[in-house]
Amino acid sequence: MLNYDIQAGNILFYTSHSWADKLIQKFTNSEYTHVAIALDGEQCIAATTAGVLVQPINSPADVWSYRAHAIDNTDAHLQRGMRWLRGQLGTKYSWKDIISQVTSKLFGGAYVYSHREFDCSELATRFLINAGDFELPDDIGEYPNEVTPGSLHTSAFKMQVYRKVIVG
Numbered sequence: 001m002l003n004y005d006i007q008a009g010n011i012l013f014y015t016s017h018s019w020a021d022k023l024i025q026k027f028t029n030s031e032y033t034h035v036a037i038a039l040d041g042e043q044c045i046a047a048t049t050a051g052v053l054v055q056p057i058n059s060p061a062d063v064w065s066y067r068a069h070a071i072d073n074t075d076a077h078l079q080r081g082m083r084w085l086r087g088q089l090g091t092k093y094s095w096k097d098i099i100s101q102v103t104s105k106l107f108g109g110a111y112v113y114s115h116r117e118f119d120c121s122e123l124a125t126r127f128l129i130n131a132g133d134f135e136l137p138d139d140i141g142e143y144p145n146e147v148t149p150g151s152l153h154t155s156a157f158k159m160q161v162y163r164k165v166i167v168g
Contacts, residue, residue, distance in 0.1 A: 006057060009066030009078050009131070010038040011124050013153050014059065030150020032062075035124045037085055045085050047123040052091040064156040066131070081131025085123075092117045094145075121147040 006012070014034040015021075021033040036046035036055070044057050070077060094117035118126070125144035147155075 006038045006041045006061075006063055007065070007067060008038055008040055008082060009127075011064040011066070011128075011152070011156060012036045012038055012044055012057065012061040013064065013149060013156075014061050024149070028148040028150040030148065030153065032149035032153050035120045035149045035152055036061075037124055037127050038063075039082075045089065045123075047091075047093055047118040047120040049093050051093055052088045052118060052123060054089065062153070064153075069156075070131075077131045081127050084130035085127050088118065088123065094119045094122065121149050121152045124152060 012035060013032045014036070015025075015031045016033050024033045025031060034046070036044040036057075038044045038057065039054065042057060043054055045052065045054055048055070066078060122145050125147045129144060
């Protein structure tokens, strides 16, 4: 079903209730467990355990509007970000980033960054950086590989308000 409330570039924040998602929620102290970037009202690009791929938008999401927050709101910035995003299709999922986040939080120490692999929130953050039409808060702009769905949501909220969209 086409959802006219979701537009290209919107960041979709998801909550889920599987055992793995409950661990993510507890670890990150947030209800959000996954993020994706809308291609249109029907499809999004997401970093999943199967890699970066196009998938249908078929569950409720909190939506952060790209167009409502862009500085000059031109198509050129959005298109640059979308070109970069499409170029990431097929990229592997970054288990290294996830493991490094967990061990860094539990035991302290250095964070190991995995180049050319993404978890979901890093993919969304790098999309915003590549679109280049935002003043990102320092907490997400400087270290996008350390961003979680919850911290990206908090940072997006600092840039304005999102809205709840029910899909289906």
